[in-house]
Amino acid sequence: MISQGKIDWSTGIDEETPMPSSVGEFFNRVSFVAARVTDACNIQCSYCNAEAGCSTSPKMPIATFRRFCDGYIPSSQFKQITIEFHGGEPTLMSDAWFQDAVNYAKEKAFLWDKELTLAMQTNGTLMSEERLLMFRDLGINLGLSCDGPPEVNDRRRHKGHLVEQTLALAQKHKIPLGLTLVLNPGNYKCIREAMDFFAKYGIRGYHMNFLEPQGRNQERLTVDNMMEGACAAFHYMADTNCSVIEARTQQMVNRFKLGRSEGLHTCTHMECGAGKWFIGMDWTGTISPCDTHVHEFALGDLWNGFDLERVKVQLTDFHRKGAWYIKCFTCEARKVCTFNCTMSTHKNPDVRDAECEFTIRMHKYMLDHWDAVEKIFNKLQESPRNRFFR
Ligand code: SF4
Ligand code: SF4
Structure with missing residues (x-):
């Protein structure tokens, strides 16, 4: 889609093309951008859904990031906006790149009276003490990917000992970290062990994602594997007074007791926010509804802009629910x-079927383990932040 003749891809500098007005019109609806600033990665996890390449794969030139800020920050209708640095592995970008990018975004946010939140999802293996403190000082909230203690983590990921070092450094400097664990065939039997490991480093919460056969990963979790991992997290929370909170369990318990929140549509609503308030962008400035498979689902880019009528049709197609969902309206687990x-359903409808079966079984499991639900729920109610998530 991008007219390549105009752009020097090594710098992102394009002297000829002014920002098309449709870029601002598109960004008007957006409050969260997951920016895949590079496709490069320094470790090669076996299940990477981004199919990240080696450390030398392309990175976003600073001029492209600045152009993105020019399009997004003044145009968003929202006061509170977020930029999340993703990859590949975003910490492969240089310190100078981050300093320039963050200062430019903050300056723009100040000029346009926006409250800017900055976040980053990292594998945590390139984090010296100095870098960790630099990210803290730049105001970037860090989310780490970790599948458990090093020996468990390294069954599908790599360099778990460096992730552990980052956890220890963050604890030393009291830097809060978000954590994501991918439940996979290598760790679904080790969830209690993983939660003990997180507790040791003062991590109070994490999110468990289920492995999906996307990108270069061909492995699958069975529904039994999902149940084993999810039930371990559920009982760990009940047994330890929620010393570590797993977010999927937290949301299920809150919804089980209080019903669903009808606020902003997030990933866990029937129609998610992809392409609406939430978008993904890759290192070239190509925009798609979410941050994986950017080119396959591209809506437009920072140079050629957007055909907004076409975007409407693309998003209607992207979010269209077929007859499969009719049963949801009478489902008790709804x-x-x-x-x-x-996005995952587009790529693998059978993953949706497995998650559906998991949800029905987990809902039944919660009905059968009422005491544990009550224990978790009562503990979550003590904090407004934990109560809110449903
Ligand atoms: S496509 Fe998936 S990850 Fe992206 S916003 Fe929707 S549910 Fe969330
Ligand atoms: S558990 Fe399955 S049938 Fe029930 S609401 Fe969810 S997707 Fe629909």
């Missing part, structure tokens, strides 16, 4: 259901 990720 109250706690996440309906599977829209």
Whole structure:
């Protein structure tokens, strides 16, 4: 889609093309951008859904990031906006790149009276003490990917000992970290062990994603594997007074007791926010509804802009629910259901079927373990932040 003749891809500098007005019109609806600033990665996890390449794969030139800020920050209708640095592995970008990018975004946000949140999802293996403190000082909230203690983590990921070092450094400097664990055939039997490991480093919460056969990963979780991992997290929370909170369990328990929140449509609503308030962008400035498979689902880019009528049709197609969902309207588990990720369902409808079966079984399991639900729920109610998530 991008007219390549005009752009020097090594710098992102394009002297000829002014920002098309449709870029601002498109960004008007957006409050969260997951920016895949590079496709490069320094470790090669076996299940990478981004199919990240080696450390030398392309990176976003600073001029492209600045152009993105020019399009997004003044145009968003929202006061509170977020930029999340993703990859590949975003910490492969240089310190100078981050300093320039963050200062430019903050300056723009200040000029346009926006409250800017910055976040980053990292594998945590390139984090010296100095870098960790630099990210803290730049105001970037860090989310780490970790599948458990090093020996468990390294069954599908790599360099778990460096992830552990980053956890220890963050604890030393009291830097809060978000954590994502991918439940996979290598760790679904080790969830209690993983939660003990997180507790040791002062991590109070994490999110468990189920492995999906996307990108270069061909492995699958069975529904039994999902149940084993999810039930371990559920009982760990009940047994330890929620010393570590797993977010999927937290949301299921809150929804089980209180019903669903009808606020902003997030990943766990039947129609998610992809392409609406939430978008993904890759290192070239190509925009898609979410941050994986950007080119396959591209809506437009920072140079050629957007055909907004076409975008409407693309998003209608992207979010269209087929006859498969009719059964959801009479399903008892609907109250706690996440309906599977829209992008993942496009790529693998059978993953949606597995998650559906998991949800029905987990809902029944919660009905059969009422005491544990009550224990978790009562503990979550003590904090407004934990109560809110449903
Ligand atoms: S559990 Fe399955 S049938 Fe029930 S609401 Fe969820 S996706 Fe629909
Ligand atoms: S496509 Fe998936 S990850 Fe993206 S916003 Fe929707 S549910 Fe979330």
